[in-house]
Amino acid sequence: MSLHFIEFELNGRQIEGTAEARRTLLDFLRGDAGCTGPHAGCEHGVCGACTVLVDGQAVRSCLMLAVQANGKKVETVEGLASGPDELHPVQQLFREEFALQCGFCTPGFLMTLVALDRAEPRPDAAEMREALSGHLCRCTGYQGVLRVVDRLAEDRK
C-alpha cells in the first residue's frame, strides 16, 4: 500500500492532499476536497452520477484513482455556476425544462452536457443523446433532459 502526495486544480482552485493508492478520485473529491457534487452511485462505472471533467474530458471519477489526477485540472458541478444567483447556461436549461426530479443523477448529466457544449466541432442533438446513454436516471426523467439537449443543439445553430 503506497501513500501519495497529490496536487491538482479543482474548480479553478489549487488543492493538495495525501491519498492512498487505492483511493478513487471520486472518494477524494467527496471525502477530502469537500466536493460532494459528484455522486457515488454504483461505484463501478455504470451509472454516470460521478462524472466530472478532467482536463476538459467528461470521465467517471469512480474509475480513476485520486493519484492519477495529480497535476490535472478537475471540474465538478460546484464549479459551474459563476455566482450564487447565476446558474451555468446548461443548469439554467435544466431548471427551465424540469430536467431533474430527485437530482441524484443530475451532476453527472450536467458535466457531460457541459463537455459537449464546449466541444469543437459541436456535436448535434443525436450525438448528445448518444453521449447521455452513459447516464442512468432512476426517476426516469429523461424527457426533460432530452428537451435540454434539443434546446442546446438549437442554440448552436
Next chain:
Amino acid sequence: MKMTGEQRIAAPIEAVWAALNDADVLRACIPGCQSLEPEGDDGFKAAATIKVGPISARFGGTVKLFDRVPPHSYRISGEGSGGAAGAAKGGADVRLVADGDATVLHYEVAAEVTGRLAQLGGKLIDITAKQLAGVFFARFSQEVVKRQAEAPAPAPAAARTEQATADRPTITSVPRPAAVPLPVPAGSGGVPVGIGVLLLLAALIGGFILGRTAAGWDGTGGLAGAAVGLLVIVVAAAAFLLGQRAERPTTTVSLDADTIARLASAMERQHG
C-alpha cells in the same frame, strides 16, 4: 451441468493410483493450488487461487472420498467457499482402467445447480472447467511419467507393481478388494480432489464471466453484470450435488493433446 472425459496417462495403473494419492503431486498439478492437507481419514482440505486474465478468485474447500476401490475407482463429494464469491458443492466419479502399459482415467463430474445460476447455464462454465482440467491433466501426466522415469521404486513398491502388471489382464473384469495393501500415503485425495476443486472454481469463475454480459466491462463502464454474477453465485452456487437428475443434458468435454498443450502453456504463463 455434467462433464465427462477421459485422459490417457503413459504409466501403469498402480503408479497412477499412487500419484493420485500423493498430496505433493496434486499440489503441484492443481492450477493455482496453495495448500492441500489431509483432513481426517478420508478427506482433504484445499486452497487455490485461480487467475483468468485480470480476475482472480481465492477458494478454499474440503473434499471427502467414499466407495474407494483401489486402484480402480473413487467417488467424491466436496464443498467449498470462495469468500465473497460464494459457496458451492460438487462431486465426481473417477475410474482407472489399465490399457497396455498405460492407464485411462475416466471422470464424470455432475453438478446440480439451482436458483439463478441454473438459468444462466452455460458453456462458459464448461470452457473454464475444461481449461482447468486441461492444465491439471497436462501437468499430472507429465508428473507421473517423470516419477516413473526418475524413481527406481523401493523393493516393496516394485513388487506390487510387478504383481499389478502380472494381474493386469484380469483387473478389468475382477475388481480388487479394497483390502489389498497399496502405497497410499496418509489421507487419500487423488483426482477427486483435483476435479472437485477444479469444478468448484470453474463454477465460481464461470459465474463471473456469465454475469458480465448483462452490461459489460470492456470500457463500457458496465459492471452491473459482474455484480449480478457475484450475487448469483452467492445466492445459488450452494447447490452442486453429485449425480442428481440424470436427465440433465450432458456436456462431453474431450481434451485432445493440442488443446491441452495450448491451454496448459497459457495457464502456466498466468500462474507462473
Next chain:
Amino acid sequence: MKAAPFDYIEAGSADEAVFLLGEAGTDAAVLAGGQTLMPLLALRMATPTVLVDINPADDMAGIARTGEGVRIGARTRQAAALRDPIVARHLPVLGEALSHVGHYQTRARGTVGGSIALGEPAAEQPAVAVALGASIELRSSRGTRQVPAREFYLGPYATTRADDEVVIAIHFPEWPASSHIVFHEVARRRGDFALVGLVMLLDVRDARVERAGIAWFGMGPTPVAATTAEQALTGAAIADIDPRELAHLALAEVEPSEDLHASAHYRRTVAARIFERRFRTLAGGITA
C-alpha cells in the same frame, strides 16, 4: 466496493513500463484506461499487489501510418482513435466499431490496447483486429515479439501475453480504401456487449473478391475468425456467391455460448440472418 490495498507506480514511457512490470512480478497489473480494471478492483475480483500505470507513457499513444499499414499505440484513447483522420481514412471499420464501445465518458479514458489485451470475447476491438489480420506487439525485458491477433486469444480473458509483457501497439495491415466493410452488432442497448457481432472486410476488384477478412464476436470464448468463408470467398465472383450458403459457411468455426442473455440457437440464427442480409446488400451494391 472499495479496492483492496495495492502499490501504485507510474511508468513515464514504454521502456519504464516494461522494466517496472518485469520487476513487479506476477501479482502486478498494468493500469491503462482502467475502465475494466477499476471495477474489478472495486469488486475485489482482481487483487493485484502493484499497479503499473501507463497513462503517463505518452510514447505509447498515437496513430501513425507505416509501410505495412496503421500502427496504433496501446495507450491511445478510444475517443482519440474514434476522431482520428488516419482511422477514418484507412481503418473505417475500426472507427465504426469504436462508436459501439462503452459510452462517451468511458471512451475518454479507455484505451485501444487495454481492450485488445483484455480479450473480452464479446468486445468489438479484438474482433476487428482478428478480422483485419492485425498483429499485437508485446514487449518484455526478454525482448519484443509480434503475435497475430488470430493466435493471441485463447479463451475468455486468456491470451498468449505473459505476465511480464506489455502490449505496446497494434499493427493493422493495409486494406485498400475501396474495401467493402460490414460492422454489425446486436445488443440490447447501445454500449452493452454484443449478443452477436460481425466484422467483415471484402477487397473486391472487378466484382471478384481478392481478399476477405471475417470475424465474429460474442459468439464463443474468443473472437472467432470465419476462415472457411474467407477461403470460399477468395477469388470468387460476387455474382456467383449464394449468400445463404455463404452464411452457413461463415458459421463453420463458431460454437456460440449460451447464457442468460441468449441461447446458442438464438445467437446462431441471428448471426446467419445478419450475415446473409448484410452480404446480400453489399453484393447488390457491387453488381448493380
